[in-house]
Amino acid sequence: MRDNVIIFDHPLIQHKISLIRSKDCGTREFRTVAGEISMLMGYEVMRDLETELVEIETPLEKMKGPMLKGKKLAIVPILRAGLGMVDGMLSLVPSAKVGHVGMYRDEETLEPKEYYCKLPEDISQRLVIIVDPMLATGGSADAAVDFVKKQGAEQIKFVSILAAPEGVERLAQAHPDISIYCGAVDRELNEHGYILPGLGDAGDRIFGTK
Ligand SMILES: O=P(O)(O)OC[C@H]1O[C@H](OP(=O)(O)OP(=O)(O)O)[C@H](O)[C@@H]1O
Ligand SMILES: O=c1cc[nH]c(=O)[nH]1
């Protein structure tokens, strides 16, 4: 695996991914657990945020304590399924800004089609965390990273719950400067571009549309 690819090995994340893979996991549970996974992933992804010592006064005396400094954050879900990861991330950093990139895969060609984009104006000064539960062929993620880079983003992390080897390779090759986080890298893609064994269509499972 490449240096810029990180697989979450935390047992809580692994356990919860197994819960949502099951075909018996209904919409409500899927949404809740996907949110919990995202929060746990966010905790790991934000591990290298910089802190600075700031003077504070406890009820007993003055001290210097570490507080977050430097780059502000932008969480950028790839619509639709990425929306299911936003609240979990925001529960850790409630003041982060949220951008949206609308992308769907053409079912025949599997090529991503962009249909909506709105990012914070000062995106170049933010650490951008792009979230999408599924990294399959990598087309959507590649296009989303290209887009935020064109808008000026310089520091980018991509976070997914499940990935296929092809998608990880495509994204890592196209964007060696970003960090790629996955909960698991599955076996392969089927002929329709679905991850095997996977969890099915993440958007449909989060929103109950099928
Ligand atoms: O790596 P890729 O081959 O591009 O596939 C991954 C994309 O497919 C899914 O979105 P989908 O097109 O189903 O849209 P949706 O979120 O609206 O369901 C998923 O959420 C990713 O965005
Ligand atoms: O397995 C897959 C592949 C792409 N998108 C999904 O939602 N699931």
Ligand SMILES: [Mg+2]
């Ligand atoms: Mg979908």
